[in-house]
Amino acid sequence: MQETNILWADDEIDLLKPHIMLLNEKGYYVKTVTNGHDAVEAFKNSFFDLVFLDENMPGLTGLETLSTLKNINPLVPMVMVTKNEEEFLMEDAIGSKIDDYLIKPVNPKQILLTIKKLTENKRLVSEKTSMAYQQEFRNLGMTLNDNLDYKEWAEVYKKLVYWEISLEKLEDEGMHEILTMQKSEANAQFSKFIEKNYLKWVKDPDSGPLTSPQLLRKKVFPQLESNRPTFFFLIDNLRYDQWKVINDVLANYYRIDEEDTYYSILPTATQYARNAIFSGMMPSDMERQFPQLWQNDEDEGGKNLHEEAFLSALIKSTVRKECKFSYNKILTLEQGRDVVDILPNLMGNELNVLVYNFVDMLSHARTDMAMIRELANDEAAYRSLTLSWFQHSPLLDALKWLASKNVKVVITTDHGTIKVRHPSKVIGDRNTNTNLRYKQGKNLNYIDKDVFLVKNPQDAKLPKLHVSSSFIFAKEDTYFVYPNNYNQFVNYFNETFQHGGISLEEMIIPCITYSPK
Known part of the structure; x- marks a missing residue:
């Protein structure tokens, strides 16, 4: 793990030597200064992952030093350390975008907790989130093989969304790929579920969602x-x-x-x-x-x-x-x-x-x-x-x-x-509608595995425009493309967001x- 560099400014820095020795033993590098001016110079000349500032220093006060350091690099976490518990000081520090606030005397455990929270939080959260999803991946995988009802499918989708939003904060391409694969599998199973049950729900609305x-x-x-x-x-x-x-x-x-x-x-x-x-x-x-x-x-x-x-x-x-x-x-x-x-x-x-x-x-x-x-x-x-x-x-x-x-x-x-990724060829007459995720028309020609066919629109309580007209709905992340302009359509519409068909989204x-x- 890369060494964490800490700047600690306190006019009584000698009294903090035991704390600093402990941090050195834990693998942290600590640069110490005794006043705000030196803190600013050190901050300009070196990179630090975290800064501890004594509130009551001669010359530049802790708040004044904080303001100067934030102007140089506002992204570095900064912690105010003070003997003063006055509420207005805390409010001033918070208003100056302080990241944490410690009251003297501080003990080593407080210091360590603050460092981990502010410098290692992203890594710790990332590791915990990845481990939690790996466990949930197995659970969801088993769930997808169950005979789920419409309520359970809604819960599965909510869980997938939860993990999608949680994992997007992580810089772990492997986890993202696994989730994408699991969403794809879920949509494949969900499409089968809709194909099996949708017309029953239309016929008897009380039997469905x-x-x-x-x-x-x-x-x-x-x-x-x-x-x-x-x-x-x-x-x-x-x-x-x-x-x-x-x-x-x-x-x-x-x-x-x-x-x-x-x-x-x-x-x-x-x-x-x-x-x-x-x-x-x-x-x-x-x-x-x-x-x-x-x-x-x-x-x-x-x-x-x-x-x-x-x-x-x-x-x-x-x-x-x-x-x-x-x-x-x-x-x-x-x-x-x-x-x-x-x-x-x-x-x-x-x-x-x-x-x-x-x-x-x-x-x-x-x-x-x-x-x-x-x-x-x-x-x-x-x-x-x-x-x-x-x-x-x-x-x-x-x-x-x-x-x-x-x-x-x-x-x-x-x-x-849904973001569509897989083109599926379809042929229809000139009156066939233009939507990429469903088609309504006469004598439609399509790839069977990619569609949910409603041969008689009245079964889905949809208008029947002609004696031979039917509806087809794209399943999962497919979209309909005409063979005569296949490449043009794919170049234009692939990986765009479309609607009209069957997917969890x-x-x-x-x-x-x-x-x-």
């Missing part, structure tokens, strides 16, 4: 009985792992009342899944009951232009006719700011629905823009980009404002997205209920 059409009835409308405004935020295309990272920010303002997941319907595409949420219906039912509102893949124009009308009909049939609600769709930064401005007016409604399209735009932008492809070149970067957007978004401004009010907040999405998605702290 909570799905898109049930979401508002089961998770949102019951909140309206609390006699306080409910704000329902649907962030389009938000995966469970992306929710986990933005939740770290939300935890400063909200407590979680219920953390749950639900299953998106197929196709895991906005026009199907989100319309199903707001109508409370499967797509074929929407087409039959609202022929003037439902848009099929072949139809011209936007496919999600009537969510408010669907929502109004669902509220009237499910809650009560006089329920006051609002619906706002946010597509731009300006629209997001406008919504923040009108929040006081929305407090008079029982239900307020706000749809944010940013994450969906981000996934498509990653496909379309070279710069975004560079910024979100892997799963960790994709999460990081989502977090960066959220931290600077009007959505967070709205949630901060609501955090001081007596409200209920529900955050969810309509489907997730697309189908098992978060639905979280919050109350302000």
